[in-house]
Amino acid sequence: MQSFYVELLHGLDARRLVELREPTGNDQALFVDRGATPPVRCVSALIDSLVLRIGEHTPVPDELAQLTVGDRERLLLALCSRLLGAETDLVVTCPSCKNIVEVPIRFRDLVSAQPDTSDRRCVLAARDGSWAAEVTLPTGAVLERTLGLGQKSARRLLESCLTALFDAQGQAVAREALPEDCEAELAEKLLALDPLAECRIAVECPHCAASFETLLDGYALLKGAFGSSSALYGDVYRMARAYHWSEAEILALPLAKRAQYLAIAAATGEASG
Ligand SMILES: [Zn+2]
Incomplete structure (x- = not known):
């Protein structure tokens, strides 16, 4: 394999x-x-x-x-x-002039993003003073648990990342007590620890020179x-015609292998029609 x-x-x-x-x-x-x-x-x-x-x-x-x-x-x-x-190119719409902008991205540059910090403790500025928190990073399991909570899901996700929370008086409090005015700062802290969790790309519009960020x-x-469902099953159809394999056998092939077989069939005319 x-x-x-x-x-x-x-x-x-x-x-x-x-x-x-x-x-x-x-x-x-x-x-x-x-x-x-x-x-x-x-x-x-x-x-x-x-x-x-x-x-x-x-x-x-x-x-x-x-x-x-x-x-x-x-x-x-x-x-x-x-x-x-x-x-590859990302295709985005410029928020200023509404023109389509193609943004070239290199995967190697994206995955080289390193965290700004590895410190899991942070201080959060709330209206009543400085709160302190210790955090763990959001995982796939947490994302699945917060699915379907609508507007509450972002808040629940933040709460689930708190392993300890201390109010402005230094008292340990429940994670649900996190002040709303600390949410954005906590989210930024989590992102600094795990930068690809929200991959922001800086774009300069070639039409109007506006600078903006896209996710x-x-x-x-x-x-x-x-690709689309019709492209996938179109491939299955052409493979079945050319090689007489079952759908299960065709779907079990690695994508690059399937493309090779389809190229051979196309070159020999077996897949035509
Ligand atoms: Zn523009």
């Missing part, structure tokens, strides 16, 4: 090197046929399916749900890079790379 390696920023228990297998049509189908499954769950299922080892060790069920949000994004970007090449969403990029 073909595999490749990705270095995580946090990993699990100091194990940071992940071995993944190449995605197949079945993995592609997870995304293109996702129906009402939330993207967070698609990403979790994809990671569970593709990760062969973390460090020397085969992950046990639920273990990969403990990867940080930034490490999940790192795995998605590594997959995008396998499928799209080392560089790079690994899920959306990978979904684009996996």
Whole structure:
């Protein structure tokens, strides 16, 4: 089986090197046929399916749900890079002049982002004085738990990242007591520890010279790379015609293998019509 390696920023228990297998049509189908499954769950299922080892060790069920949000994004970007090449263009709309702007991105530059700090303690400025907190990073498991909470999900996510909270008098308080005016500062702190959790790209508009930031969403990029349902099943149809394999056999092929077989069939005219 073909595999490749990705270095995580946090990993699990100091194990940071992940071995993944190449995605197949079945993995592609997870995304293109996702129906009402939330993207967070698609990403979790994809990671569970593709990760062969973390460090020397085969992950046990639920273990990969403990990867940080930034490490999940790192795995998605590594997959995008396998499928799209080392560089791709993001297409965004300039908020000032509304023109379409193509932003070239290099995956290697994105995943080289390092945390600004490794200190899990922070001071938060609240209206009544300085609060102190100790934090843990949001994980895939936390994202799944806060799904479907609507407007409350961001708040619940922040609360779940607090391992200790002290008010302006230095008293330990429940995490639910986090003042609302500390939320943005806490979110920035978490991002400084796990920068890929929200990948911001600085853009300068070539039409009007406005500077703005856009968010790079690994899920959306990978979904684009996996293509549409009609493209996937069009491939299955052409493969079945040319080679007489079953759908299950075709979907089990790594994507690069399928492309090779389709190129051979097209060159020999077997897949025409
Ligand atoms: Zn513009």
